[in-house]
Amino acid sequence: MICYHARWVLPITAPPIRDGTVAEEGGRIVYVGPRADAPGGTDRELGDCALIPGLVNAHTHLELTVFRGLFEDLSFREWIVRLQGAKVAVMTPERFLDSARWGLAEGVRAGITTYADTCDSGVVLEAMRERGVRGIMYQEVFSPSPEPEAVRAAAGALAEKLARHDALETELQRVGVSPHAPYTVSDPLFALVARSGRPIAVHIAESDAEERFVREGEGPFAEAHRARGIPVAPRAESPIALLAKLGVLDAHPLLIHCVRVNGADIAAIAASRSTVAHCPISNAKLAHGIAPLGEMLDAGIAVGRGTDSMASNNRMHLLEESRAAVLAQRARTGHHDVLSAARALELATLGG
Numbered sequence: 001m002i003c004y005h006a007r008w009v010l011p012i013t014a015p016p017i018r019d020g021t022v023a024e025e026g027g028r029i030v031y032v033g034p035r036a037d038a039p040g041g042t043d044r045e046l047g048d049c050a051l052i053p054g055l056v057n058a059h060t061h062l063e064l065t066v067f068r069g070l071f072e073d074l075s076f077r078e079w080i081v082r083l084q085g086a087k088v089a090v091m092t093p094e095r096f097l098d099s100a101r102w103g104l105a106e107g108v109r110a111g112i113t114t115y116a117d118t119c120d121s122g123v124v125l126e127a128m129r130e131r132g133v134r135g136i137m138y139q140e141v142f143s144p145s146p147e148p149e150a151v152r153a154a155a156g157a158l159a160e161k162l163a164r165h166d167a168l169e170t171e172l173q174r175v176g177v178s179p180h181a182p183y184t185v186s187d188p189l190f191a192l193v194a195r196s197g198r199p200i201a202v203h204i205a206e207s208d209a210e211e212r213f214v215r216e217g218e219g220p221f222a223e224a225h226r227a228r229g230i231p232v233a234p235r236a237e238s239p240i241a242l243l244a245k246l247g248v249l250d251a252h253p254l255l256i257h258c259v260r261v262n263g264a265d266i267a268a269i270a271a272s273r274s275t276v277a278h279c280p281i282s283n284a285k286l287a288h289g290i291a292p293l294g295e296m297l298d299a300g301i302a303v304g305r306g307t308d309s310m311a312s313n314n315r316m317h318l319l320e321e322s323r324a325a326v327l328a329q330r331a332r333t334g335h336h337d338v339l340s341a342a343r344a345l346e347l348a349t350l351g352g
Contacts, residue, residue, distance in 0.1 A: 001025040001041030006051040009033075012350050022051055052345070054113030055318045056352025059201075059256050059277035059306025062117050062124045063096040065103035067311040076207050076286050077220040083311055093121060100127035103316060108133065110317045114352065116254060116277065116306070118178040118201055122161055128173045138178035138201040138254075139165060141193065145230050146186040155192055162198075176200060179248075182214050182239055183221040187246055194247040201277075202248065205239045205265065206257035207288045214239045240265035249274055256306070259283050259291045266292070270299040278347070280325045281315075282308035290332045293325065294339065304352030305344075318348045 009020025176199030
């Protein structure tokens with residue numbers, strides 16, 4: 001048995017313990033409490049620090065770590081176009097894998113032991129297995145055209161990828177599906193994925209451009225679709241309402257961002273027992289706004305903290321993300337006591 005002693009131990013589910021101990025035996029934590037009551041074992045003195053559970057990053061794109069700092073001061077639509085162009089121009093499966101390895105190394109150094117990753121290339125599962133971290137890789141699927149042949153093609157390609165991934169699942173690493181977002185996924189494809197029975201994650205209610213696209217059939221995403229000959233029309237009162245209409249909320253998905261949600265949206269999320277990945281720094285960098293975090297928590301929604309990709313954040317640091325979340329919510333609400341530091345740390349661990 002190894003006993004780790006620290007000035008502070010933060011169990012999260014209980015008050016902080018001064019002069020605490022965490023004991024581990026055979027890969028399992030067997031004791032958390034005061035040092036005075038700790039079992040005997042090999043001592044590891046950690047000194048004047050706080051020992052906390054592993055952090056949980058509720059939304060990443062590990063394959064995009066290599067794009068850190070390359071897409072600054074861009075509109076959301078331009079950011080997407082530049083990112084996609086760079087992926088096609090310079091990336092290979094091997095480079096995506098190295099990028100994911102780099103992201104995991106950075107994350108582990110920042111205390112992140114668990115990841116919910118959305119991935120297009122499909123390499124993140126291998127990187128997670130190599131590093132021994134816990135996580136789920138949501139295989140992305142795209143097809144904005146509602147034409148039956150386009151939907152069948154996307155579904156077929158997704159099935160082939162999932163069949164390969166399933167063989168690599170372990171007790172620590174799992175596979176899910178991510179129908180990317182309303183501006184890249186048609187209604188029929190959303191509905192098809194919703195019935196897959198797999199864990200689902202979707203980027204939703206993130207930007208003004210997305211909201212206009214769904215509600216009005218207008219804006220930069222609508223213009224891009226029409227230029228490709230893809231029909232565009234209003235689809236729902238809100239992006240969340242769209243997911244409810246298509247049955248996606250019935251699958252209890254992980255909803256990424258949820259910046260632009262109203263009271264009805266929040267009620268629908270809570271009623272469906274869907275969960276939310278809150279990414280305050282990415283939301284700020286891309287000028288999307290500040291999510292109504294307090295309202296979602298008050299509604300009983302399970303919320304985790306995410307960094308998003310390094311292409312939209314530049315750092316994978318959940319404690320920094322938590323500080324940004326606290327400050328942003330106090331700026332948004334005008335209340336000095338909104339989202340305490342303790343609650344913010346809870347979202348970065350137990351919440352995730």
